[in-house]
Structures are given as C-alpha cells and as structure tokens.
Amino acid sequence: MKKSGQFYLIGLLIIVVGIMWGTYQQAIDITTFSQFKPEKKASLHKPVRYFGVVSRYTPREIFQGYQPIMDYLTKNTSYQFELKLSSSYEGTAIQLARGDISVAAFGSFLYVTHKDDYDLEVILQPLNKDGESINHLMFIAHESKSIQSIRDLEGLSIVLPSKESLTGQWMPLYIEQTTGIKFNDFNSIEYVSHHTTVAELVLSGEFDVGVVKEPVAEMAIQKGLKIIHSVPVSATSPLVISANTDSITKDEIIDAFLSLKIQSNENKDFLKNWDEEFSYGFKRSTDADYDPIRKILKSINNIP
Amino acid sequence: MPTTLKSRLIIVFGTLLIGVLSLISIVVFDEMKNLILTKHIESAHSVASMGTIPLTDAMLSKSLGNPLPFGYLDNALKKLRNESSQKIYYSKFINLSGTEITASNNDPVWYEDQHKYFSDQTIFKSDDRWVLEVVEKVSISTKVWGYLVLGFDAGPIRNEVQRILFFIYAAVGGAILITLFAVNLIAETLTKRLNILSSAVDEFDTYIIGKNLPDGDDEIGKLASNFNDLRKRLIQSRQELKDSERNVFHAEKLVAIGRLAAGVAHEINNPLTGIRHSINNILNDKEGTLDKDEYLSLIDEALEKIESVVSKLLGFSRRKGDKSTDTSINDAIITITKLLDYSIQSKKIELKMDLDSDIPSIHCNPHLIDEICMNLIINALDACESGCKIMCRSYSDNQHVVLEIDDNGHGIQSKNIQRIFEPFFTTKEVGKGTGLGLYVTREIVNGLGGEIDLTTQVDSGTKFIVKLPVS
Known part of the structure; x- marks a missing residue:
C-alpha cells in the first residue's frame, strides 16, 4: 500500500478512536429520568366521611375490595370517603354509634342484634348476581x-x-x-x-x-x-347508618349507590375491583327486610 | 487519495465497514444498555415492592386503630436494607403530602437539596457516586398511604454498562480488522492478476515473445484473453509493418543503386569508348603507320580504369550482408564517395573530407551505415549546383560517433524543415526523388539508437549531423 493510503487509514483510525473516546463518557452515562405521576386526589378538599366495614375479611382484603367503592363514593358525593376498620363486628357498630363513621357495611345478624342498642338504621342492601336480595x-x-x-x-x-x-x-x-x-x-x-x-x-x-x-x-x-x-x-348484608349520620350524607350515599348502573360497559371495569357482594347493585331497604333474620335469631335463642 | 485499486478497496470497504458497524454497535449498545438498566430497575422495584409489605401492614394495623410499635417503620426499613442483595444507600417512607414518616440516616441532606420526588425511577450521580432511586407506592388497590423511596448503589450498573461497551468496542474492532484482512486478501488476489496484466501492457514489446497470459471465465480472465488476442494482432501488424518497411527500404536502395549505377556506367563507358576508339584505329591501320604500342597502352589504361571501377563496386557489394559486425563509418564514406565520384566530378563539386581516423567502430550491419552515408551524400549532391562544396566530417565525443555532411547548396526552406523526414516528401522534380531517402535514414539512425539533426539556411547550405552510439 502506498504512503497516501497508509496516511488515509491512520487518519481514519484516529477519527474512529476520537469518536469512540468522545462518545465513551456519553455512552456510559446511565442517568435516566422517568416522570413520576403522584396520585391526584381531586377530592382532597372535600370533607371526609368514614365508611366502616365489619371484620368479615382481613383488613388487606377489605381495602382490596372496598377502597374502589370509597373512590366511587368520593367521586359521586360531596365527601371524601375513607375506610375505617374495626377488629370486631361489634366494634363497627360502636364506631357507628359514636359517630366515628357515617355508614357501615354490616352483617345482617349484627344489624338485627344491635339495632336497638346503637340506634341503627338500615338504608340499602346489596343484590346478588340474580338481582335478588338473597x-x-x-x-x-x-x-x-x-x-x-x-x-x-x-x-x-x-x-x-x-x-x-x-x-x-x-x-x-x-x-x-x-x-x-x-x-x-x-x-x-x-x-x-x-x-x-x-x-x-x-x-x-x-x-x-x-x-x-x-x-x-x-x-x-x-x-x-x-x-x-x-x-x-332472604336478606343480604346491609348498609347501615346511625342516628349520628346527617341526612345529607345519608341521601348522597343512597343516591350514589342506587344510581350505579351495573350493566353499563363503562362501569363494568371498575366494578370488577369491588367486593363482589356489592358489585351487583343495591336496593332501598327497611328494617322489615331483616325479619327473616330475626326469625332465625329467635330459633337460636329458643335453644335451651 | 491512494491510486491503487487495492488501497481504494481497503479504504472504501474500511470506511463503509466502520460506518456500518459503528451504527450497528450504537444500536446494539443502546439496546443492551436499556436491557441492563431495565433489569436493574425492575430488580430495584422488586426490592422496593417487598419493602412496602411491612409498611402496608403497618398502615393496615393503624387503620384498625392500633398504634404502631415504637421504631417499627425504622426497623422495617433497616431490615430491608440489611437483607437486600443490592446495596441501599438510603430509604424513606413519605406520605402523600411529601412529609417524611421515617428515614434512614444516610445522606438525607444532598438528597433533599438535589432531588425531589418527581420520578418513580431515577439514576443520577451525586458526590461521585451513582444512585438508582426507585419510588414504590405503599398501597392496596387504590388506597395509597404514601411512597417508599429507596436509593440503591448504581455503581455496579455503570460497571456492567462499561463492560458491555468495552466488549462491543473489542468486538467491532476485531470485526473491522478481520474484515479488512479478508478484504486485503481478496484485493490482493484480484489485483495480482491485474498487476500481471498491467506488467504485460507495460512490457508489451518484450512480452510479445513471452507466453500468453493465463485467461479465465471471470472479467479479469476475459481481459487477459482479449489482451492475448490484441497481442497476436499486434504481432501480425508489426510483421506486416516490417515487411512494408523492408519493401520501402528495398525500393529506396534500388533507387540509390540506380544512382550509383548511372555514375558507374559513365565511368565504365568512357574507358570503353577509348578502348573502342583505339581498337578501331588499330584495325583501320592497314598500312601500319600507327604506333600500336601507344594505342595498346591506352587500351590497357582504360581497362585498368574499368577494373578499378569494378573493383570498387565489388568492394561495395562485398560489404553487404545481414550479420552485425564492427563497422567503420570512415570506410563507408570513402567507399560511397568513390562510387559517386563520376557524379561529383561531372557537377564539378569540390568534395572535402575531414575524417578522424581514431573514431571507434559501430557494431551493426555495415549495410545500414552505407545506406546512411549514401543517402546523405546523394542528398547533398542533389542540393548542390556546379562549383559547390561538400564536406564530409567524422569525429567522436567518446559516447557517440558523429558524422556531418555539410554542403553549401540551396538549403531547405523553413516551411519544409518539419516535413523532410516524412515518407514520400520531396522537393525534387518528378522522377528524380522518391521522398524516402531521409525517412529511411532517420529510421535506420533511430533503429541504431542514434539521432539525426540538421542545420540549414536557404541559399547557404545544409548540414546533417548524425550521432550514433558507440558499440
């Protein structure tokens, strides 16, 4: 190879080495950023209302199944709803009676047995997948x-x-x-x-x-x-309020749950994350709906 | 820019190769770098995700109204740092308002100043150390209590990226070298045959007697085949040209010999006339009054002259032959001038000679030197009118033998100087010249490796200078 060719190759080599050296620092720079999107709570300035759930599930399971329901209520009422748990069934009734919580997902037996003790009022009961309150x-x-x-x-x-x-x-x-x-x-x-x-x-x-x-x-x-x-x-686990619950809160909760369209495609996705017992809709409920439970209670109490 | 095909091939391929491999390596490196980063980031997120479990449990317990045991969160984070296979510089648990619930005591200052929680995964450099920071939600479903922030040692990640980069550098460099070596081999194979062809073209004259170039089915093979065909045609053309030249030379020779023969005929004719006159006088002398001895003496003198002329002719002819030998240019001049003596005398031209007897001989066919001398002297004779002078001079400058034929004839007009060596160019009357004399002379001189030149002036004369290399 002639000298000019050698010079050319050497020049090319120098350029390549220069580029490699120049890009080295940039190549091994591992700095990365990815935009973090913190939770945006549009409702953060709404007054807070607490929602109780009897301890029929573990606290983790309750948050798993009920937190989306809190999001729904927060979105569809004037309040920000937060879960408040209790370590016992009756603990939830006490929280309700004390006004620590505005509304609670009760057990039917608990409602029947403690209604009078804590001045409870049933407002809604969930429907099953057949649309019945059974x-x-x-x-x-x-x-x-x-x-x-x-x-x-x-x-x-x-x-x-x-x-x-x-x-x-x-x-x-x-x-x-x-x-x-x-x-x-x-x-x-x-x-x-x-x-x-x-x-x-x-x-x-x-x-x-x-x-x-x-x-x-x-x-x-x-x-x-x-x-x-x-x-x-013949009675499902009711949503219960106490005498402490103000009527506006009560009405907004009832309206929010009764206006829930479970057949809507838009709602199907978030309903999948709800506790299944609440994902088929609600109906207005009265104390009389729990007479079958009282009958069962009576039979239990009649055992000598 | 290099001129050889091989250099160009190497440089073009080299440049292309470096360009293409550089692009590929950039893409590959980028992909690998992303894979490494993704792997480590995912691993860090996994650790952080595990780390959120005790924090979530703590929040759940708190949501049941149970106060957290003192130091519970700190201990949970400390345990996470200790049990992690990756080094964790710092760990924090912040709530939704950005308030720190608990913190490790590892460099919170620079972290607070330089970095806000704006990314769920970040790699950055601070205080000469690389940090991979991941943020993981402490949450269940859509319930978020806060964020676990972990700062991992990202030095090993950078080392891994660096190793990959060096590996790619080495791989690309190796690939370039190996490919250039292969290109060099291929170029060498290709150009070797081209070089043979090129050498054959360069040494065409000598190659004519050589063997045919090896041909083949590829482009270079076809080129070699075409070259061989061309060589054959050229050999044939050259042979035909040689034959034509030989014919031209022969024709010119015949013309020159004709000129010589005319002079010789006159030289023989005069004594023959004397002989006939003497014999007639002797035969008509019935009375015997004539002095027969005187006439016989005249006859004898005439015969001697004829014998001399014949002898000169024989001498000229004896010199002819095809073999090269040491030839004296002086001998050639003397012989030719003798043969042309009649023409010289008849035109009353004064012929002078200044021949250096010490000049070396020239190794060649003597006939060629005769041709040169004869053509130049005849040319001088033709240019001279009655009473002119012709000077023949010879000398040597060690490397050459120089012959000068100088006349003071009518000279050559400047418009014709460039053409006088062209074949068939003549200024003589029709029938007196072929126009081949000077052309043949120049060809012979060039063929002997010499050169011919002239100086001329109209009406003053012409001098031809011939330089022939010494044997």
Missing part, C-alpha cells in the same frame, strides 16, 4: 374429600366464621335441624375471624368442612374446593 351460605369441602352433603358431616371437623356473624351463630343449629347431627357429634368446631380464613383452613386440610358467604365460596371453587350444600337467606 344471600347464600355455602358449605365447602376439599375436592379430594368424599364428603357429598351435609349429612356426611358427623365426626368431621368444621370451621365457621365469627360467632358475631349469622353464619357463625346459625349454622350449628341449621345442621342439627337439617341432619340431626348435633354440636358434639363433630370431631371439632372452630370459629375464626374472617370468611376467607375459613376457606384457607379447609383448603389447607386443617378442617374437613367450612361455611362461608357465597362470594368467598365462588373464589374457593377455583382453588380446589367444592360446595356440598347451599343455604339461602
């Missing part, structure tokens, strides 16, 4: 178990939700009345705080049978449990 209590067992009906429960272990719930209170009596199996005929009976905990214990095999609310039972089916028996109850 609740189902489900007996669940592991798929691998040979249990086919509640008549097979003798000698088995059973786990139930809180004694403060309708399920916890009524099911032993219901089993006895339906099958003749008495309390002492079970190998063991245990009460736990939450419906989901019942499902988990049956799934893990620690108990043979459990009784839960319908939405929990449907989730449990997907995880390997089966439903062996269903008990319809």
